[in-house]
Amino acid sequence: MKITVSGNKKEYENGLTVTQLMNLEKVENPLYVTVTLNDDFVNTEAFDTTVINDGDVIEFLYFMGGGR
Numbered sequence: 722m723k724i725t726v727s728g729n730k731k732e733y734e735n736g737l738t739v740t741q742l743m744n745l746e747k748v749e750n751p752l753y754v755t756v757t758l759n760d761d762f763v764n765t766e767a768f769d770t771t772v773i774n775d776g777d778v779i780e781f782l783y784f785m786g787g788g789r
Contacts, residue, residue: 748781
C-alpha cells in the first residue's frame with residue numbers, strides 16, 4: 722500500500738497498525754507522540770488496533786517544551 726508519513730510518500734505492506742508503523746519509522750519516545758490519521762487524532766489506546774489503509778496520511782506530532 723502507498724501512504725504518506727510525515728509528508729513523505731512511502732510503501733508498506735497492507736494491514737499495518739499505527740504501533741507497527743511507529744516501530745518501522747523508529748519513532749523516538751512513542752509515549753510522547755500524538756498521531757493523526759487523515760487529520761483525525763488517534764487515541765493512544767487505539768495504536769495497536771488502528772489499521773492503516775492505502776492512501777492514508779499519517780503525521781507524528783512531537784510535543785516540545787520551551788518558552789520562558
